[in-house]
Amino acid sequence: MEEAPLDRDAVLHWLKEELGRLAETASEQAALHAQLKEVARSVERLQSQGHPIPDDLRRLKLDLMMRLEDGEQAAAELKQWAEGLRPLLASIDAVLTEARKSGNGPKNKGGRKRKQKVPRTNQEVLREYLLAALRELGGSASCSRVKDHMRERLAGRFLPGDLMKRKTGEIVWENNTHWERNALVKEGILKKNSPRGIWELAEREDKT
Template sequence: QAQSAEASRQGRYEDVQKAAKEVAQLASILEHLEGLQGQWDEVADVLAEVGLGQFTTYPRGRTGRRQRTPRGQRTSEAAFRIPILQALEEMGGRGRVQQVQERVEELMRGVLNEVDYELVPSGGDIRWRNTARWCRLDMVRAGLLASDSPRGVWEITEKGRQYLREHGG
């Protein structure tokens, strides 16, 4: 800016225009980088929510293979869709993750099984909560939940309300 002001005082308007163009380009690059940072923050939030926070930085090497739960033993991701939407609707359309999950657990009492209450091998998270967060990610991608909610808040969209009316009451 100081160079631009000096060039302006000296009547070097081409230099002023060049400097203004460079500033505009830098502002555009900065805006793009801020957008990328925002996208990365969203990805990092999702990874942390599903117990994969260690992947928000570069991996340091293989730690060994994890055992997967045999198919059919845990409650499917799809089974969480309606309870999540119901919980959010009951909460006025949005809620903090912890409160949403507490209500989902109540709604799914009798559905969640022993395997769902085990810890996932990747960390200290309970399996059903991990599955619910993966379901939430899929619902965001499907437009049923808002993608721009504040961190730690789940929010139903109009499309999510429509889905709930059509599929779950």
């Protein structure tokens, strides 16, 4: 059975809508960065004055960071679209040029595919979710419980690269969370001498 031809206008309309949506999401980056900078300043000011950080302010910071992640993902998708469409448009132009010159059909031009980097949640976002989990769990919990808490909060927000496995068999986002925990210990935000398998906020973090 012969397949029905694609509706060119419908395809072009969908493509225009999709690219417009991605461009709009990516264009919000500057404003979101400015908002996040102001929120971060407010958090630092409250911490320096010894005041507790309101939960609403913490949630706003996390929301802004995740929206920035969405914007970065949209920008990456736009780049992928551009890289995919550019050779296609060039091929169409070459075919039309050749057809005008000699009437020959399109030439098959091979090309090596570029390996696309799979997007994943950045370390700063994982850090915020890790600290938020410990605060909500009373300042101390097993690493497995912390990751379970983070998994619940990040459900639906994981990026494709987060759920891939490393050669060791460990899930990428969990492995990156362990690295971030080590960084927090070095910075003195988490306790260094906690019992094995326990992640614990330092005293100065408990007071915030």
